[in-house]
Amino acid sequence: MSQIVTHLSEISDRYDALFVDLWGCIHNGLTPFSDAVAAMQAYRAKGGKVIFVTNAPRHRGSVTAQLDKIGVAEDSWDAIATSGDSARFAMFNGAVGSKIYFIGQPHDQTFFDPLDIVENPVTIEKVALEDAEGIVCCGPVDPMADPEVMRPEFLYAKQKGLKLLCANPDIVVDRGETREWCAGALAKLYTEMGGDSRYFGKPHPPIYDLARRRLAALGETIPDDRILCIGDGVLTDVRGAMGEDLDSLFISGGLAAAETKTTHQPDPDLLSGYLEKEMVSPTYTIGFLR
Incomplete structure (x- = not known):
C-alpha cells in the first residue's frame, strides 16, 4: 500500500x-x-x-x-x-526520416527549432502526408476532437509503413476545468491500428x-x-x-x-x-x- x-x-x-x-x-x-x-x-x-x-x-x-x-x-x-527535447534529438538524428507530416497546433512549431547538440542533423522538411517519410505528432490539431477523426489518415500512413514520433505520451490533460486530448491518444490509436509509434516522454x-x-x-x-x-x-x-x-x-x-x-x-x-x-x-x- x-x-x-x-x-x-x-x-x-x-x-x-x-x-x-x-x-x-x-x-x-x-x-x-x-x-x-x-x-x-x-x-x-x-x-x-x-x-x-x-x-x-x-x-x-x-x-x-x-x-x-x-x-x-x-x-x-x-x-x-x-x-x-528527447523527441527532437531523435528526429534530427533521422528517426522518422527527413520529410515529415506534422500533426499539432501552431504553438507546437517550435519543435522544429534547430538543436545544436546533434552532429550533422537531418534537414527536416514538412510535407503533405502522401509525400512523407514519417510523422511527428505533438498533439491533436483540435484537442477537443475525438482522436478517431485521424483514423483515415492513420490508415493511409500505416499502409505506407510510416513511423510516428510521439512527442507527448500523455493521453489527456486538464487545462483548468477542461479535459483535452494529447498526442499520446493519437499515438495509441495509431498503434492499435497496427502502426509503429515511437515514444520519448514519460514513462x-x-x-x-x-x-x-x-x-x-x-x-x-x-x-x-x-x-x-x-x-x-x-x-x-x-x-x-x-x-x-x-x-x-x-x-x-x-x-x-x-x-x-x-x-x-x-x-x-x-x-x-x-x-x-x-x-x-x-x-x-x-x-x-x-
Whole structure:
C-alpha cells in the first residue's frame, strides 16, 4: 500500500533531487498552484535540486517562457527536461526520416527549432502526408476532437509503413476545468491500428536519461535512491518511476481526483482500489503537492 503523506516535507529529507511533473502538479495550464510552488521553494532552500520533467512536446526554452507567462516562480526549479527535447534529438538524428507530416497546433512549431547538440542533423522538411517519410505528432490539431477523426489518415500512413514520433505520451490533460486530448491518444490509436509509434516522454526511458543529464549539468552526482519522482499520472509519472527503479510521490488530486475522491486527501480505500486496478505502486501518495 502506498504511504499517504500530508506534506512533501515529511519525506523530502530522504532525497537530494526531485523529478517533478508540471501540468497537474505545479500548474493547471492557466495558473500556478501556490502551495506546490512554495513546497519547491522550501525544498531548494534546504539544498535540494528540482528538475521539472514534463511531457510537453516543446523544447525547454518554450516551456520556460510558458512558466514565466503563467507566473511560476523562477526560484522554484533548477532545470527542465521535456519530452519535446528527447523527441527532437531523435528526429534530427533521422528517426522518422527527413520529410515529415506534422500533426499539432501552431504553438507546437517550435519543435522544429534547430538543436545544436546533434552532429550533422537531418534537414527536416514538412510535407503533405502522401509525400512523407514519417510523422511527428505533438498533439491533436483540435484537442477537443475525438482522436478517431485521424483514423483515415492513420490508415493511409500505416499502409505506407510510416513511423510516428510521439512527442507527448500523455493521453489527456486538464487545462483548468477542461479535459483535452494529447498526442499520446493519437499515438495509441495509431498503434492499435497496427502502426509503429515511437515514444520519448514519460514513462519511457529517454526522458529520464535527459533528466539525469540535466541534473548532472548542475554539478550534482546524485544516486537514484536519492531521487524522488512526483506526478499525477499513474501511467506516465508513476509507471515511469517504477521502470527506472525510482521512488515516486503520486498526486491523487490531479487526473485521478474523481476516482480517488480527493478533495484535500484521497479516500484510502478508493486509492488502494485505483492503484490495484492500474497495477502501479507509488512509494507515497498525497492529495495535492504542498
